[in-house]
Amino acid sequence: MRVTFPHMGNLWLGLKTALQELGHEVIVPPKPSKRTLTLGSQRSPEFACLPLKINLGCFLEALEAGADTIIMAGGVGPCRFGYYGAVQKRILEDLGYNVRFIIFDPPQGRWREFLNDLRRVGNGKPLYKIFSALLFGIRKLEIMDYLEKIGHKIKAREVNKGETTHILEKTLHKLDDASSYREIRRIRKEALEELLSVQRKKIDPLRVAITGEIFVVLEPFVNMDVENELGKMDVEVERALYITDWVKEHLIPSIQGIRKHHLLEKMSKPYLGHFVGGDGQLSVASAVIYAKRKFHGMVHLMPFTCMPEIIAQSILPRVSKDLSFPVLTLVFDEHTGKAGVLTRLEAFVDLLQRRRVVEVH
C-alpha cells in the first residue's frame, strides 16, 4: 500500500510519521503550487470551493508519484467539505485511476465505523500500536505548533526578515527525519535556542489575530503567505487555529477539544448561537476572544463561496462595531496575484497603527 493524503499546512508531518510507524510506504504529495492548482481546478466542478480543488490537485500529483491509496477526512454538518472525499473518489474513478480511498469521518457517536476505519489504515497492527503511532505523529505536530507560536512573536521583531521562517522550515524537516521521542525533544530544544538567538528589534508590535476557514488559514500557498507578510510589516500574529487543534477535535476526541468547543459556543453566543458548519462559529467567536485579549485587530480568511464563512462574514461587522475591534475579511480563490492581498493588509495595518497612536494620546 502506497499511501498519500492531501496537504494542509504541516499536517503531512504528523500523518507521514504515523503511517510510517505502521509500516506503510508514504507518498507525500509535492507542496501545493501553481501546478497543483491547475491540475486540481481542471478536474473539479467549477462551483466547488478552493480546498476541494487543491486537495484534488494534491491527489493527482501523488498518484503520478506512484500512490495507490488516499486517506481523506470526511466531515459532518453543513460544510461541503464533508462530501469532498466521496466526490474526489468519483472524479478519480472517472479519470480511470484505480485508487483506494479511506475516508475518515469524525467519530462523533459512530465509534464502530471509526474504529473500522482505523483498522483499515492499521496495517494489521493491534489498536494500541495504531494509537501510539498516531500519538507520535501528533507529538511532532505539537512541537511544530509550539515553535510556530514563538516564531510569530519573533517574526514581528526580527532584524533580518525571513530568518525565523528559515529556522522553522529547517526544523520541520529535522522532525520529519526523527524517529524517537528523545530525538524530537532534542530538536525542539535546539530549535528553541536558535529561535531565541535571532537578532530582534526592541519594538512593541501590533498584535493581529488570524482566523477563518481552517484550510485557508493553515495553507500558506492558498492564503498568499498572510502570516509572513504581516510579519514583514512588523506585526505579531496569532492564529485562532493550529493543526493540532484540528487533529484533536476531529481525529482524537480529547478533553481539550470538548473544552474548546464549549468556549466557542459561549463566546459566539450573543451573535451566532449555533454551529453553522466548518469554522464559521469559530470565526465569530475569535473576534470576541481576541477583542477581549486586547489584540489590535483580526484578519478573517475564507475561500470564495464558503457558506459557513459567508455567515461569519456577515455577522462580523456587528461584532466589530460592538467591541470596536477592526476586522478585515480576505477572500481567496484561484487568483495567484498577490497585489490585492498586500494592498488590503497594508491598509489594515496603517489603520491599526493610526488608531493606536490616537488611543495612546
Add this chain to the structure above:
Amino acid sequence: MKGYIGVDVGSVTTKVVVIDEEGNPLGTPVYIRTQGQPIKAIQQGVAMAREDLPKGIEIRGAGTTGSARYLAGVMIGADAIRNEITAHAVAALRLDPSVNTIIEIGGQDSKIIILRNGLVVDFAMNTVCAAGTGSFLDRQAERLGIPIEQFGELALKAKTPVRIAGRCTVFAESDMIHKQQMGFSVEDIIAGLCEALARNYLSNVAKGKKILPPVIFQGGVAANIGIKYAFQRALGCEVLVPPYHNVMGAIGAALLAAEQMRDGRKTRFRGFEVAEMNFESSSFECRGCSNRCEIVEIKSDGKLLARWGDRCGKWEVIER
C-alpha cells in the same frame, strides 16, 4: 519653493501631481491612461508634470501609490510607497477634515473608507469581482459609441431609467442589450446602469457599513455625474466630488511623502530626468521548486534596480 511629487499608477490610468506644502497642486495634475505599459506611462506622466511646473520648485519628497506603486517607487526613487486606501484617506482628510465616508471607484477597484474624527476606522474593497468599476463603464461607453466623458450627462436626461442587473457585468450587459433591442432610449439605459452600479456598490462593497455624511466621492468614476446623482438618491444625502477627484490618490501619495520628510532627511527622488532614463523590465520563471514563480527584473542602463515576484524571497532585490 518646496514641492512634493505623488505618482498613482492604477490599472487603467496613471496620475502624477506635484503639490506644495499645503497640499495644493502646483501646475495641472497629469491624468493619462496606463495602457498596460506602466513604465512608459510613469515616464510620460513625469515628463508632463515637469512641463507644466512653475519655475523654481525644488522636489523635497516623492511618494507612490496604486497597484504599480512598487514599480513606480523604484523608478522615480520614492520616499513613501503606500497603499491606495491610506493615500485616498489622507488626501480627502486634507480637503475636509470632517469627512466620514469616502467612496472611491477606479478602473478595477472600488473601495469604501469609513472615517470618524479624522481617523480611518474601517474600509472595504471589492473582493473577487470588478463589476461596477471604471473598466466596465468604459467598455459600455465604447459599445454604445458614446465618449465616456458624456456618459453621465446623458444619464441625467433620462425620463424613466430602466432596471439593469448590477451585481455581475455579464448580467448587466445582457440586460442592457436586451433593453436596447426592445427599443428603450440610450439615456434611459445609461441612467439604469448608473443606478445599478450605485446599488451594487452599496450592497456589495459597502455592505454592513454605516455611511454618514459628509460623503466624498473620488476616483475616475466620480467624473460621471450620473453615478454621483444615483448615489445621492440611494443615500439620501449630498455626495461631494472634489475638484481634483481623479488624482486624489496621487495627492495622497505626495502628502504621505511630505509627512515622511518632516524630519529633514534627503529625498531619494531621482529627479525629472526619470522621464529620459532607460528602464527595461524582463522576466523569467524560477525553476527552484514547483511554484515556478515568475520573477520580474527592473534595470536601468544594465544596472539592476529591483527584482521581485518570488514567494521564497531568494531573488528579491529592492534598491534602497
